[in-house]
Amino acid sequence: MLANSYYLIAHDDRTGRSRLHPRASGLGLASSLLGELMLYGRLRAMTGDLYVVSQEPPGDSLAHRVLDLLIAQPQHREIRTWLAYLAADATDQVGERLLRAGVVEPVTRRKLLSAQTLYLPLSAEQRNAAAWESIRLSEALAHRRSMGLADRALIALVVATGLTRHVFAGVQEQRECMRQLPAIMASLPDDVVQLVQYTEAAVGSALAVGRR
Amino acid sequence: MARSTASGPDIVTRGLASNRLGVPSVVFFGVAGAAPLTVILGAISTIYAVVGNTAVPLVYFVAALILSIFTVGFVAMSRHIVNSGAFYSYISHGLGRVAGVAAAFVALPAYAAMQIGLFGLLGKVASGVLEASGIKASWFVCALVGWFLIAVLGVLWVDLSGKVLAVLLTAEITIVLIYDAIMIAHPAGGRVSTETLAPAQLLTPEVAAMLVLAIAGFVGFEATVVLSEEAKDPKRTIARATHWAVLLPGLLCGVSAWAMSVNTGAGNIVQAAKDQETDLVFALVTPYVPEAFINVGYVLFLTSVFAAALAFHAAVARYQFALGRERVLPRLWGVAHPRTGAPMLGSITQSLLALVVLFVYWATQTDPLIHLFAWGTTVGGLGVLMLMWGASAAVIAFFIRHRRRENVWRAQIAPLLAFLLLSAVLAATVIGLGDLLQVESDSIFNWVFSAAYAVFAVVGVLWAVIMRAARPESYAGIGRGAEQQVLPESPSFPVSHSLPRTSDVAHHS
Numbered sequence: 001m002l003a004n005s006y007y008l009i010a011h012d013d014r015t016g017r018s019r020l021h022p023r024a025s026g027l028g029l030a031s032s033l034l035g036e037l038m039l040y041g042r043l044r045a046m047t048g049d050l051y052v053v054s055q056e057p058p059g060d061s062l063a064h065r066v067l068d069l070l071i072a073q074p075q076h077r078e079i080r081t082w083l084a085y086l087a088a089d090a091t092d093q094v095g096e097r098l099l100r101a102g103v104v105e106p107v108t109r110r111k112l113l114s115a116q117t118l119y120l121p122l123s124a125e126q127r128n129a130a131a132w133e134s135i136r137l138s139e140a141l142a143h144r145r146s147m148g149l150a151d152r153a154l155i156a157l158v159v160a161t162g163l164t165r166h167v168f169a170g171v172q173e174q175r176e177c178m179r180q181l182p183a184i185m186a187s188l189p190d191d192v193v194q195l196v197q198y199t200e201a202a203v204g205s206a207l208a209v210g211r212r
Numbered sequence: 213m214a215r216s217t218a219s220g221p222d223i224v225t226r227g228l229a230s231n232r233l234g235v236p237s238v239v240f241f242g243v244a245g246a247a248p249l250t251v252i253l254g255a256i257s258t259i260y261a262v263v264g265n266t267a268v269p270l271v272y273f274v275a276a277l278i279l280s281i282f283t284v285g286f287v288a289m290s291r292h293i294v295n296s297g298a299f300y301s302y303i304s305h306g307l308g309r310v311a312g313v314a315a316a317f318v319a320l321p322a323y324a325a326m327q328i329g330l331f332g333l334l335g336k337v338a339s340g341v342l343e344a345s346g347i348k349a350s351w352f353v354c355a356l357v358g359w360f361l362i363a364v365l366g367v368l369w370v371d372l373s374g375k376v377l378a379v380l381l382t383a384e385i386t387i388v389l390i391y392d393a394i395m396i397a398h399p400a401g402g403r404v405s406t407e408t409l410a411p412a413q414l415l416t417p418e419v420a421a422m423l424v425l426a427i428a429g430f431v432g433f434e435a436t437v438v439l440s441e442e443a444k445d446p447k448r449t450i451a452r453a454t455h456w457a458v459l460l461p462g463l464l465c466g467v468s469a470w471a472m473s474v475n476t477g478a479g480n481i482v483q484a485a486k487d488q489e490t491d492l493v494f495a496l497v498t499p500y501v502p503e504a505f506i507n508v509g510y511v512l513f514l515t516s517v518f519a520a521a522l523a524f525h526a527a528v529a530r531y532q533f534a535l536g537r538e539r540v541l542p543r544l545w546g547v548a549h550p551r552t553g554a555p556m557l558g559s560i561t562q563s564l565l566a567l568v569v570l571f572v573y574w575a576t577q578t579d580p581l582i583h584l585f586a587w588g589t590t591v592g593g594l595g596v597l598m599l600m601w602g603a604s605a606a607v608i609a610f611f612i613r614h615r616r617r618e619n620v621w622r623a624q625i626a627p628l629l630a631f632l633l634l635s636a637v638l639a640a641t642v643i644g645l646g647d648l649l650q651v652e653s654d655s656i657f658n659w660v661f662s663a664a665y666a667v668f669a670v671v672g673v674l675w676a677v678i679m680r681a682a683r684p685e686s687y688a689g690i691g692r693g694a695e696q697q698v699l700p701e702s703p704s705f706p707v708s709h710s711l712p713r714t715s716d717v718a719h720h721s
Contacts, residue, residue: 021552021553073222075222076224085224085228088228163550206553207553
């Protein structure tokens with residue numbers, strides 16, 4: 001699932017902390033949740049607005065919840081609005097989903113006054129699976145393997161939110177990967193392209209303001 | 213929409229609002245750059261000493277008034293353009309992209325000059341504080357230490373957190389009010405004089421030029437509009453907060469400048485300022501307060517200057533970052549550190565520039581207070597004034613093209629008034645700059661700074677023309693901020709009929 005893969009790429013597999021500015025990874029996760037609904041054929045994007053095109057419940061409970069919310073709040077259409085809204089708790093939501101799938105374990109870190117639950121892979125097996133997500137992408141790009149829509153959308157989000165350097169860091173064929181990117185972007189359907197563009201813009205604004 | 217109005221805001225609106233900023237947070241954001249204690253203790257005493265005119269209090273009130281009028285149209289326009297970062301994006305929206313790039317090229321040296329100027333004050337104040345505690349350190353060494361801290365914090369993108377700033381700011385304002393009360397309670401000759409507030413002083417050309425110095429003390433208030441997308445109510449929160457961010461420092465500075473002249477007597481304030489430099493206020497209140505109170509004031513003064521230098525550093529770096537994103541500067545400037553969001557290259561560029569300037573001042577043994585702080589902020593203030601002037605023209609042009617449901621006062625009268633007033637101030641400043649810098653009438657410094665800005669603007673125009681020819685896709689995005697690729701020119705319009713499967717669309721609102 002798009003958001004699961006994105007989560008594992010965007011978070012350090014040893015510390016569980018976000019590799020990006022927390023607001024950026026939140027926006028990336030919000031975007032991948034919307035992207036999942038697009039891949040399921042439930043959601044479309046037109047000129048910056050989202051439209052529910054099928055109300056049929058998707059199999060996943062989190063995707064179902066997001067779809068229900070989109071249906072129940074028809075007065076909000078803008079991609080920007082939904083990105084901002086979903087970004088607020090997307091990290092916890094996707095973390096919980098990964099927990100249910102047995103991919104990560106919850107770890108509570110206590111600070112002076114607050115406690116924060118992080119979700120991170122603990123066992124060797126979980127760690128391998130988590131690290132595999134980014135290796136898989138760079139391998140496929142380096143060897144020009146054909147990829148499904150979900151992986152191509154994932155790559156677009158990785159690039160849009162600023163994780164490119166991390167994903168391709170360990171690969172020898174870094175240049176080859178970079179050269180593939182424009183073709184990957186061009187191959188995406190228009191809805192996903194819009195979603196990615198709004199995500200990139202939202203991340204840019206969040207970073208430009210620089211408020212935590 | 214009926215649903216949301218019937219039972220208050222819906223879950224999405226509430227969810228978004230819970231994370232958003234109210235008026236006080238936005239005001240803090242705007243005032244943080246214009247740290248009041250820096251202006252009151254540093255700038256006002258320096259203006260008294262350097263310009264030698266007693267109209268300083270009046271000048272602050274008038275500057276606040278002019279900027280309030282300017283704010284009306286400026287904030288109104290900010291509601292209609294998305295991602296309104298800086299003055300240049302307003303200018304490119306209102307007057308076209310060529311003017312916008314010219315403005316950006318004026319803005320870069322202007323903000324950089326102000327930030328570097330602050331190092332002069334920082335070095336001087338820190339060296340004074342250290343000397344009082346028995347450690348001998350030249351202003352240059354202190355400025356270098358401050359430079360190093362700011363360079364490191366700038367790259368790490370450690371903004372002083374909102375709470376720290378709020379505490380500092382509250383403490384600063386409190387101590388300023390106490391000092392003011394003490395100075396007014398002990399007037400020279402036993403009588404509180406309002407001589408320095410006499411409006412007739414405004415008619416001298418020198419006073420009109422001094423307005424630029426006052427305006428330099430407000431720089432930063434325009435940053436509030438950056439938060440328009442993060443505010444609880446983008447319409448009212450930002451408008452109120454911006455007015456507060458102008459009026460609060462304006463009143464505080466004006467009253468303090470007046471209080472100083474009350475205590476010394478209008479005739480003696482200039483000489484006192486020349487003797488005491490930035491220690492002026494402390495020297496004036498020392499006879500009436502316990503020593504600890506003075507020490508607290510010095511420490512707050514130091515932290516205030518440091519916070520201002522850091523805020524300006526961040527602003528300069530962010531400006532370069534925004535221009536890099538829009539490809540006006542090379543794209544490397546538009547790369548942020550992925551984790552912290554720090555605009556790396558912008559931050560490093562400004563630090564290196566500051567270091568070079570500091571070394572030049574040290575090597576030539578030039579006075580840090582007059583020739584670095586006063587000159588830096590004056591010259592920077594001139595550039596910012598040019599930007600405000602351009603922005604006020606842009607507001608007029610913008611609302612001529614589309615009224616956009618703003619009333620006549622906001623869309624036409626206030627912008628026109630602001631433009632006329634700022635034109636007068638700008639003209640007076642360009643003519644009287646030599647007086648403000650206290651140079652001989654045949655010195656090149658009378659005109660070289662204005663000329664330099666003109667050159668920067670012309671280079672900007674040329675650069676914009678080159679961009680239009682060579683990279684039309686980048687050119688189209690100028691002034692559009694990070695949202696450039698995805699913002700449709702017109703406001704949203706109903707498109708549901710063009711969807712392939714309208715029958716399945718969940719709603720028809």
